[in-house]
Amino acid sequence: MIELEGLTKRFGDKVAVDHLSFQVRPGMVTGFLGPNGAGKSTTMRMMLGLDNPTSGTVRIDGRHYRELDEPLKYIGALLDARSMHGGRSAYNNLLCLAQSNRIPTSRVPEVLDMVGLSPVARKKSKSFSLGMGQRLGIASALLGDPEILMFDEPVNGLDPEGIHWVRNLMKALAAEGRTIFVSSHLMSEMALTADHLIVIGQGRLLADTSMADFIHDNSRSYVRLRSPQRERLRDVLRGENVVAVEAGNGTLEIDGATTEELGELAARHQIVLHELSSQRASLEEAFMQMTAGSVEYHAHSEHDAAKPPAGPRWGGEWDRSVGGVSEHGKGA
């Protein structure tokens, strides 16, 4: 278990981490999300005693990192895969770490095997690709067989097979009852891996919730309908005071009604449907919706003006007030 209480870090005038309080619990994968510059790396560095908090505390199983006798046996971390000694082989990098942390040497080949680096164990790590470097960083985190593991962007540079492997590794470690805390900008991957989410923006806590609740609370679900009798369908919906939005390609999107209700309504009026599907926003859409106000760095291009508004068409743009059919942003 990792516990943060009022954790704050200032760099001069810049408040990088602002009174963060949350717990990272065992037995699950907790995803750590936030836009660029939100304070994720700074938070993780403070968890590992690499940066001193300006105020507040972090406890690892009830103790400060510095109070842990053999910290690698409590918490393993991948923060920056490039921090390995490039002139040393993968084996020797891990051997040095093992010896300085009183970890049995026999653990070195074990973790090299776990991450698939045994065939290149004697090669200097400076010759490693980005993905191999990530695997070596993960091996170093696993070395002390710790109950708590922290990974900053672990799939960075990994190929699809590697990404799949990291996902399964984290789930397996969590299933063993370990505490897994992972940051990633790869939302599709996070959606498949994490059970719980901590979301921060500009150093502040925005959400501490299950993956399912996060998506539910920050996105809209709707039903998509497509029919060769579109005009008739629109009339029927209007007659029932159901708001439908033209979504292009002949589809209508309907908020606030279930597939069952709409399917039965269409059947009662003998309307043929080519599509009747329930839609839910992705984690990426939910994340963008939640953090829209706390993004520090925006790209601006001439194409922006031509694009529809960022994010899915929910919230204020979604016209719930008028019965009948409306077009996005135009009302009924």
Ligand SMILES: Nc1ncnc2c1ncn2[C@@H]1O[C@H](COP(=O)(O)OP(=O)(O)OP(=O)(O)O)[C@@H](O)[C@H]1O
């Ligand atoms: N050593 C430092 N000195 C001054 N400012 C810093 C320092 N380290 C981080 N910052 C600032 O603190 C803020 C948080 O940075 P941090 O790297 O923790 O964010 P992050 O969420 O990890 O970002 P990213 O997703 O881009 O890695 C940023 O505005 C950053 O510029």
